[in-house]
Amino acid sequence: MQARRATYGPALAGLCAALILLLTLLSIPLPLGYMNLGDVGVFLAACLLMSGRIDLPIRRGALYAGLAAAAGGALADVLLGFAAYAPATFVIKGLMGLGCAWLLRLFPGKQRIFAMLAVAPLVPLGYLCFEYFLYGPTAMLNVWANALQVLVGAGLAYVSAIALKV
Numbered sequence: 001m002q003a004r005r006a007t008y009g010p011a012l013a014g015l016c017a018a019l020i021l022l023l024t025l026l027s028i029p030l031p032l033g034y035m036n037l038g039d040v041g042v043f044l045a046a047c048l049l050m051s052g053r054i055d056l057p058i059r060r061g062a063l064y065a066g067l068a069a070a071a072g073g074a075l076a077d078v079l080l081g082f083a084a085y086a087p088a089t090f091v092i093k094g095l096m097g098l099g100c101a102w103l104l105r106l107f108p109g110k111q112r113i114f115a116m117l118a119v120a121p122l123v124p125l126g127y128l129c130f131e132y133f134l135y136g137p138t139a140m141l142n143v144w145a146n147a148l149q150v151l152v153g154a155g156l157a158y159v160s161a162i163a164l165k166v
Helices: 008-025 038-050 058-079 083-104 109-119 122-164
Strands: 027-030 033-036
Touching (some): 008 033, 008 038, 033 122, 038 058, 038 083, 038 109, 038 122, 058 083, 083 109, 083 122, 109 122
Antiparallel strands (some): 027 033
């Protein structure tokens, strides 16, 4: 029985990575990238992996959430033709998933929106730094879109997590 439980975390992380990939593939093109629903999956992965439904230690649940977010987001970049963004996405989304999962232990239940909003600035700031390196001041064009994307993602994930009771 214990051996079967040991596979729940990695299996759920793999499913979350697939969910993030699919939600990211639902995208709207922008001048320097695209807008998508992948952040909903990142936040939901953190909620699912940190919920009490599976018996994971806090560090392991947060690590799985970060890895699922990193893998799903980076793979979507490659599949959508933005392979140059994949390393940055791996780091930004990985930190976002890890940070959100870690903060969820401080903000349980309906307060989880605060954990999501606390890590939300990682997306516009992370991509601004990366795009500034590539495009210079033109990178400022995507800040508003990245901020809107992550805030909409946090709101939809919050509502979804309540509906799913995680």
